[in-house]
Amino acid sequence: MNNLSSLSLKESTKGLKEKKFSALELTKACLGQIKKVEVKVNAFVTICENEALEEANKADKKRLNGSNLPLLGVPIAIKDNFSTSGIKTTASSKVLENYIPPYDATVIKKLKEAGVIIIGKTNMDAWAHGSSTETSDFGATKNPWNTNHLPGGSSGGSAASVAANEAVAAIGSETAGSIRQPASWCGVVGLKPTYGRVSRYGLIAMASSLDSPGPITKTVEDSALILEVLAGRDEMDASTSPLPVGDYSQNLETDIKKLRIGISDSYFIAGIDQEVETSVRNAIGKLESLGAKIETIKLFDPKYAIDVYTIIQRSEVSSNLARYDGIRYGNERDFFGEEAKRRIMLGTFALSSGYYDQYYNKASKVRSVIIEDFKKAFEKVDVIIAPTSPSLALPVGASKQSVMFGEIADVLVEPSSIAGLPGINIPIGFSKSNLPIGMQIMGPQFAEQLILQVANQYEETTKEEGWRKKKPNL
Amino acid sequence: MKFDIHHIAKLANISLKKDEKDKLEKQLEDTLDYISNLNKVNTEKTSPTDHVTGLLNVVREDSVYPSLSQEEALKNTKEVKKGFFKVKGILKNE
Numbered sequence: 001m002n003n004l005s006s007l008s009l010k011e012s013t014k015g016l017k018e019k020k021f022s023a024l025e026l027t028k029a030c031l032g033q034i035k036k037v038e039v040k041v042n043a044f045v046t047i048c049e050n051e052a053l054e055e056a057n058k059a060d061k062k063r064l065n066g067s068n069l070p071l072l073g074v075p076i077a078i079k080d081n082f083s084t085s086g087i088k089t090t091a092s093s094k095v096l097e098n099y100i101p102p103y104d105a106t107v108i109k110k111l112k113e114a115g116v117i118i119i120g121k122t123n124m125d126a127w128a129h130g131s132s133t134e135t136s137d138f139g140a141t142k143n144p145w146n147t148n149h150l151p152g153g154s155s156g157g158s159a160a161s162v163a164a165n166e167a168v169a170a171i172g173s174e175t176a177g178s179i180r181q182p183a184s185w186c187g188v189v190g191l192k193p194t195y196g197r198v199s200r201y202g203l204i205a206m207a208s209s210l211d212s213p214g215p216i217t218k219t220v221e222d223s224a225l226i227l228e229v230l231a232g233r234d235e236m237d238a239s240t241s242p243l244p245v246g247d248y249s250q251n252l253e254t255d256i257k258k259l260r261i262g263i264s265d266s267y268f269i270a271g272i273d274q275e276v277e278t279s280v281r282n283a284i285g286k287l288e289s290l291g292a293k294i295e296t297i298k299l300f301d302p303k304y305a306i307d308v309y310t311i312i313q314r315s316e317v318s319s320n321l322a323r324y325d326g327i328r329y330g331n332e333r334d335f336f337g338e339e340a341k342r343r344i345m346l347g348t349f350a351l352s353s354g355y356y357d358q359y360y361n362k363a364s365k366v367r368s369v370i371i372e373d374f375k376k377a378f379e380k381v382d383v384i385i386a387p388t389s390p391s392l393a394l395p396v397g398a399s400k401q402s403v404m405f406g407e408i409a410d411v412l413v414e415p416s417s418i419a420g421l422p423g424i425n426i427p428i429g430f431s432k433s434n435l436p437i438g439m440q441i442m443g444p445q446f447a448e449q450l451i452l453q454v455a456n457q458y459e460e461t462t463k464e465e466g467w468r469k470k471k472p473n474l
Numbered sequence: 475m476k477f478d479i480h481h482i483a484k485l486a487n488i489s490l491k492k493d494e495k496d497k498l499e500k501q502l503e504d505t506l507d508y509i510s511n512l513n514k515v516n517t518e519k520t521s522p523t524d525h526v527t528g529l530l531n532v533v534r535e536d537s538v539y540p541s542l543s544q545e546e547a548l549k550n551t552k553e554v555k556k557g558f559f560k561v562k563g564i565l566k567n568e
Contacts, residue, residue, distance in 0.1 A: 102546040196527045209525050238532040239525065307509035318486060327561050329550030333487060341488055346502055348486040349477065364522030366515050371523060403501045404508055420526030445526075 004029035005165040006471075009074060009222035012168050016063065016073045023063070023073025023117065026168070027056035030075045030119055034166045037474040042141050043151075043161040045080045046088050046121040055117040062115070071229060072115030077167035079158045080121040081128055082213070083202040084108050087118065091204045092136035093126040095324050095335040105202025106234045107171060107213050114229045119167050122157030126337050127321065128173065128206045130154055131181055131406035132399035135339040140396065143186060144472035145435055149393040152182030152409070158216045159186040163436075164472055169217045169226060173203055175210045176309050176417035177410030180425040180440055183216055184388035187427040187436025189455070190216045191223045192413075194445045195420035196241045198227075199234035207316035210417055220426065220456040224248035227448060246449045254453035257291035261454075262381030264299040267412055272390040279437045280387045283428045286461060287385075287454070295381050300373040304366060305414035306407045311350050311363035312418070318347025342403065371419045378444040383454055386412055388425045388440040392433070416442045426455045429467050477502045 004026050007015065015021050031049055038044060052075060059073035078084065081091045083101035085108075090096045104112065111118075125135040133141040133156030141156045143149040144164040151160040155172030159182035162170050172179040174192040183190025191214045198213045205211065215226035231245040263284060268277050288294045321344050326332035336344070350359035377384065390412060399405040407414070416423050423442040430436055443451040462468070479499045483490050490498065544557055553560035 099550055102542055102549060196529070235534040238534075239527050239529065241527065241529070304511055304515060307512040310505065310509050311512075322487070327551065327559055328547075334489060336488070341490070341494075342498060342501060342505075344486050344488060345479075345482050345498060346505060349482050349502070352482065352485060361522055362512055362517065364524060365517035365520045366512055368520045368523045369515060369517065371526065403505060 005033040007168065008218045009071070009169045009225055010219065012074050013071060017068070023056040023059040024053070026073065027052050027075045027117055027119065030167055033164070034120070037144070037164050037166065040142060040147050040474055041144055041160050041164050041166070042139055043122055043157040043164065043166055044077070044120040045090055045092060045123050045138050045157070048087060048118055048120050051087065052117050052119050059115060059117060067115070069115030070225070071111070073117060074115070074168050075117045075119040076111065077119050077122050077158055077161040077170040078108065079124055079155050079170070079172050081124060081173060081204040082108055082171065083204070084118060084121065087121065089121065089204070090138070091127050092124045092138055093335070093337065093340065094137045095330045097137070097331065099329050101202070103202065106199035106236055107230055108202065110229055111171070122155070122161055122170060124157055125154035125339070127204070127317070127340050128154035128175060128178055129317070129339045129343055129406070130399060131177060131409040133157060134399040135337060137337055142396065143393045143435075144474060145187060146393070149395055149435060150185065150398060152185035152389070152393065154178040154182075155216060156182045159183050159188055159190065162186070162188045162216050162218060164474060169215060169222055171213060172216045173211060173213045174417065175207045175212070175313060177413040179214050179216060180388050180413050180423055180438075181410055183425040184438025185393035185436065187430075187438070188216055188218060189220055189223050189427070190214070190425045191227060191448070191452075192417070192423050193227060193231065193448055194241070194422045196239045197422070197446065197448065198230045199237040199240050201234055201236035205320040207313040208320060209312065209316060220452060220459045221249055221252060223424065224252060224452050241446065243446055248449055248452055251449055252453055252456040254457055256287065256457050259292040259383070259454065260381040261287060261292050261294050262297040262377055262384040263294060264297050264384065264386065266299050266301050267386035269302065269390055269411065272387065273392055275431045276387050276390065276392065276437055279429050280385070280439045283439050283458065284385055287458060290457070290461060297377050297380060297384070299377060299384070300370055300415065302411050302415050305370060305418055306404070306411055308363045308366045308370065308418055309414045310407055311359050312367065314343045314347035315350045315360050316347065317343045318351065367418050370415055374416070374419045374421060374444070382443070383447070383451055384442045386440055386442070388412060388438040392431050392435040392437065413440065421445060422448050422451055424451050424455050426458060428462070429465070430470065477506070
């Protein structure tokens with residue numbers, strides 16, 4: 001039973017149902033792995049050892065009593081910006097270093113109702129401001145494949161915890177890149193759902209018109225299994241969609257021959273890592289050889305998305321972080337780190353009298369241009385495939401070299417985030433330097449089922465490839 | 475682009491030390507330069523997008539349900555007075 005922590009979510013639930021092992025054994029295996037590797041990886045802000053063991057015992061009793069909840073007894077790691085009742089929730093900021101929420105986010109409520117055990121709260125860029133986890137006030141997370149490299153971010157702790165087998169799966173949140181980019185750098189599956197597909201209630205707000213919670217997992221099927229628990233309308237979040245939730249994990253098969261895949265040269269940007277470009281083009285070639293039709297399409301240059309995102313995100317941040325006054329909960333505003341101050345200040349400026357039209361309003365108009373551009377593209381193709389990140393996982397310290405680090409690292413995921421579209425990162429191989437390479441599949445609004453199908457098809461086709469047997473050396 | 479850091483810091487309720495101010499001012503001016511591409515995009519006939527959901531007038535049933543108790547609501551504050559949050563004085567003579 002040594003390798004329980006390396007099981008996928010699907011394998012875990014199957015094993016638990018067939019009583020091959022107990023929730024307590026599975027939880028102990030994950031906690032054992034955490035004890036072994038956490039000193040190197042630092043994926044967690046809070047490890048919920050006692051709570052998790054207690055919940056595991058309860059899950060095993062429920063199972064004995066005939067309960068068959070879909071994710072009963074599975075230990076999952078949660079990004080530390082989801083409010084968890086009775087468990088410290090810091091958003092990796094000293095402002096909230098002692099904050100214990102009195103309620104659960106909707107995502108947490110749904111996971112608990114499905115039987116999930118919370119194994120811990122994962123590290124992130126403070127307030128999710130960044131793409132490296134280096135802006136965390138509690139120390140950076142390291143990439144499990146090479147601890148001299150970054151895991152990406154902001155959901156870097158969640159992605160690293162899954163890659164390092166410290167949790168069966170994890171929950172992250174993406175505003176523009178924060179699920180897909182760390183998933184790419186850590187070699188795991190990361191799904192950013194359509195904006196409004198998963199409730200934001202209880203998620204510490206960053207940019208409210210963009211924030212999208214989603215799963216980070218070992219396989220595509222695991223992603224589907226979690227999405228079907230998380231998705232759906234929530235009366236606590238008026239932006240959630242009333243559209244029905246699919247049985248995503250039951251419909252992963254697709255007829256690839258009918259699929260039209262769009263690729264755009266503007267996503268293979270100048271300066272892209274050559275190994276990334278080659279791997280992604282090869283991967284698209286594999287789908288083509290299965291019969292998919294590849295169409296070259298024109299897409300609006302993603303560099304404009306950086307400008308739009310920078311203005312909209314900073315503006316919404318300045319409003320959302322205005323609530324931290326040190327009175328009702330948390331510390332005073334002096335506790336904000338450098339990055340948060342920078343973003344609050346820029347957003348305040350962009351919204352201030354005399355500049356609103358020039359910045360926020362202009363950005364919101366270009367946002368419309370980007371949305372229209374995708375709409376036109378999806379009249380011609382079913383999905384768009386591109387690299388997730390223009391680079392491999394960068395070395396520790398890289399985020400400190402430019403105040404625009406995050407935006408440059410996320411340039412290829414920002415356009416679809418701005419348009420509220422779903423996208424999934426899947427691992428497609430490794431570089432010569434043994435760092436993971438990822439590829440993203442983007443779809444129209446609410447096309448989660450379709451992008452999961454394409455991702456699953458790729459995973460199935462390549463499941464015997466040698467690189468899939470690699471394990472981080474920790 | 476010149477950035478009036480004192481004015482913005484006041485609006486944002488952020489206190490900055492002298493060296494922090496200089497550094498931030500420079501970084502923010504650099505950021506504004508970086509994002510100036512936007513002006514190259516023609517948006518004369520485009521309306522702004524505030525949100526992408528297309529949903530309109532979302533309301534919920536006006537029903538009563540339990541809220542946080544006073545004790546729970548006050549649990550994370552540093553200063554409580556007679557069951558209330560204690561806040562700083564906002565009038566000059568206080």
